[in-house]
Amino acid sequence: MFRIENDYVTLVRFSEQSNSELEEAKDIKIEDYKEVIERSIDRAKRPGRKKINPHYLSNAELYNEVVECKKRGEMSDKLCRMLQLMCDNIASRWNFFGYTYIDEAKASAMLNLVIKWDRFDHEKYNNAFAYYTRCILNAFSLVLRTEKEERVKRDKLLVEMGMDPSLTYQMDTKENPDEYY
Numbered sequence: 001m002f003r004i005e006n007d008y009v010t011l012v013r014f015s016e017q018s019n020s021e022l023e024e025a026k027d028i029k030i031e032d033y034k035e036v037i038e039r040s041i042d043r044a045k046r047p048g049r050k051k052i053n054p055h056y057l058s059n060a061e062l063y064n065e066v067v068e069c070k071k072r073g074e075m076s077d078k079l080c081r082m083l084q085l086m087c088d089n090i091a092s093r094w095n096f097f098g099y100t101y102i103d104e105a106k107a108s109a110m111l112n113l114v115i116k117w118d119r120f121d122h123e124k125y126n127n128a129f130a131y132y133t134r135c136i137l138n139a140f141s142l143v144l145r146t147e148k149e150e151r152v153k154r155d156k157l158l159v160e161m162g163m164d165p166s167l168t169y170q171m172d173t174k175e176n177p178d179e180y181y
Contacts, residue, residue, distance in 0.1 A: 056089060057082055059129040066120055066128050075117055083113045083132060090136050101147055109139035 065079045087106045096102055112135055120131045155165035164170075 057085055057129070059127060062132070063122065063126060063128040066117070067122050070118055070122065075114065079117065080114070083117070084110065086129075086132055087113075087136055090133065090140070096140065099144070101143065105140045105143040108143050109136045112136075112139045 062079075062082055065076065065082060069076050069079050087109050090096070090109075091102050091106050096105070099105070113132065116135065117132075120128055122128070125131065151166065152169065155169035158165045159169075
């Protein structure tokens, strides 16, 4: 932390246990402090440092690739890699974390994208990223729905056989115990 008083900058360290001031460092003139900041900015702008792009895929790149592929009439390897990257990143979101069948969902999404990649209307819309994201999310939710239906069928068979069903099934039927036994 620092404090500015009368053309001087006072650097102050704080304790992690409390917010009391531990010690005050030397007073530095504001002009000297500006030089230190400018030097650190210059170090950050060195040529050799690669700028990190916070976005893994931009809408413009995806849109341009889709338009080029539609002109050729076939899906390129680059577009396929872009869509695969989108599937992987969407699968790593918090709401899909921990599913054992996420690989099946990714495969289903990629299959849908390969079949329907050319249905995006680039003359009417310009957000290809949103279109393909929605396609992937729809494929994921379809897989989740079918897995849930299969789980419920399996649990009903287990109950009929006199065995214990899954905990999820027990919690879902807790309000209606007549359904359970």
